Amino acid sequence: MVLGWTKHGDGKHLAPGEVVRPDERLSWPRMMGFGAQHVIAMFGATFVFPLVMGLDPNIAVMMSGVSTILFLLIVKGKVPSYLGTSASFVGGVFAIRAAAGGDTAGADAIVTGAILVAGLVLALAGLAIHVLGVRIIHRVFPPVVTGAVVMLIGFGLAFVVADTYWPQDHWVALVTMLITFVVIVLFKGFIGRIGVLVGLVAGFVLSWVLDRVAGPITSVLPGANLRDASGAACQAEGTYCVATAFPHDRVDFEPVAQAAWIGLxxxxxxxxxxxxxxxxxxxxxxxxxxxxxxxxxxxxxxxTDVDPYVGRAVAADGVTTALASSVGGSPTTTYAENIGVMAATKVYSTAAYYIAGVIAILFGLCPKFGALIAATPGGVLGGVTVILYGMIGLLGAKIWIENRVDLGDPVNMVPTGAGIILAIGPVQHFIGGDFTLEGIALGTIVVLGGYHLLRAIAGPAPGRAPEQAGSGPA
Incomplete structure (x- = not known):
């Protein structure tokens, strides 16, 4: 059933080895607690990545709630999951904003328009998976390609840390990074799973304390205090119009004070x-x-066998991404953090996710909360994103390891290595006119196109069926 849950036992206790299935629930007060826990688990990345992409975190949090509820309806309640902000679009968004120069409002609309189209493409891919089966995806995107794309998306964002966030306050960035390291590794339970959020809060507090004790910092804020070569003020950031260093507080609470408590x-x-x-x-x-x-x-x-719902899940993610970006929100995706919460609690009830969705929507209706999130200093984001981007990149390596990809095979190694370097550069390739392929987009095309071209020339790897080429033995 999509809605309506059977009470598990007495609704209060779980015997050893028991689980609460997606169509079951515990007592409603307990489900409220589980729902709130899911919101907290996804909260760090769900508002960090909108900040990184320059999008409104309030809209992102609100639409994550809407998206979660819509996702559950599309998958008929068979796949309990929370949809938070996707990190996969960050590199593309930075490239779009760089091309837009200082036109922030125009760039916001172009960014969300591009993400909306990508969401529709993802929805169509989900429909194809639903009709044709999961095997079609493995043929087009074998593990060697999928792992490479995930890796270049993460490592291709290194320049964002190096050029944008870390220089704003390198000492706060370093301390924030170290705190996050320790929390993630030292705490094995729930605190460890929200280590990024803990590190971000610690960095925020440290920045505020330094403002009081050490005074303003002199550093470059992207898009602020733009000057040309002669020192005159200019409008659009570019080759001859760059942001210059100037004294400023690390934390600016003025927008928080001016924001309303309740509003859209x-x-x-x-x-x-x-x-x-x-x-x-x-x-x-x-x-x-x-x-x-x-x-x-x-x-x-x-x-349970959820393979029949894989296509629905992918399509639902695409639909919710398109919906969120249509109103200025961030792209969505399912979250491993929430899967970890379910594994720890043994409560897989979709009721908890509906509750989490409602809580997130209520958070989105508080502009003051959004303004507080937006006040996060750049140095703090530097300390957090250096970890997040690195972890994303290493997830690509994890895909290779789990599928035993043979990187000794030149068909796998050559396009993969080239694509990753193009993304990390980021390398620009001018096509003509104002059209340029660069960084993550260019690297992905090289990996995907290069792999299939070389595989067609070389033929299937010895001992493997064509659809298994690029992966190790099952």
Missing amino acids: PEFHGPDFKTSAVLLVLPAVIALIAENIGHVKAVGEMTG
């Missing part, structure tokens, strides 16, 4: 540019792999 976020519509769409399309590959992995993980934990 500042929604905005999308704008569509073909060049921008091409920059974010590589994220679709990563999202397909991510969703399939998460759905299968849920199936293993609940002991």
Whole structure:
């Protein structure tokens, strides 16, 4: 059933070895607690990544709640999952904003328009999976390609840390990173799973204390205090118009004080540019792999066959991404953090996720909360994102290891290595006119196109069927 749950036992206790299935629930007060826990578990990344992409975190949090409820309805309540902000689009978004210069409002619309189209492509991919079966994805995107794309998305964001966040306050960035390290490793339970959020809060508090004790910091804020070569003020950031260092507080609470306690976020519509769409399309590959992995993980934990719902889950992610970006929100994806919460609690009830969705929507209706999130200093984001981006990149390596990809095979190694370097650069390839492929988009095309070209020339790897080429033995 999509809605309506059977009470598990007395609704209060779980015997050893028992689980609460997706169509069951405990008492409603307990389900409220589990729902709140899911919101906390996803909270760090769900508002960090909108900040990184320059999008409204209030809209992101609100639409994550809406998206979660819609996702559950589309999968008919068979796949308990929370949809938070996807990190896979960050590289493409930075490339779009760089091309837009200082036009922040225009860039916001172009970014969300590009993500909306990517969401529709993801929804169509989900429909194809539902009709044709999961095997079609493994043929087009074998593990060597999927792992490479995930890796280049993470490592391709290194320049964001190096050029944008870390220079704003390198000591706060370093301390924030170290605190996050310790929390993630030292605490094995729930605190460890929200280590990024703990590190971010600690860095925020440290920045505020330094403002009081050490005074303002002199550093470069992107898009602020723009000057040309002569020192005159200018408008659009570019080759001859750059941001210069100036004294400023690390934390600015003025927008928080001015924001209302209750109100709607500042929604905005999308704008569509073909060049921008091409920059974010590589994220679709990563999202397909991510969703399939998460759905299968849920199936293993609940002991149920969820393969018939993989296509629905991917399509639902695409639909919710398109819906969120249509009002100025961030792209969505299923979250491993929430899968970890389910594994720890043995409560897989979708009732907890509906409750979590409602809580997130209520958070989104508090503009003051959104303004507080937006006040996060750049140095703090530097300390957090250096970990997040690195972890994303290493997830690609994890895909290779789990599927025993043979990197000794030149068909696997050559396009993969080239694509990753192009993304990390980030390398620009001018096509003509104003159209440029660069970084993650260029790297993805090289990995995907290069792999299939070389595999067609070389033929299937010895001892493997064509659809298994690039992966190790089952």
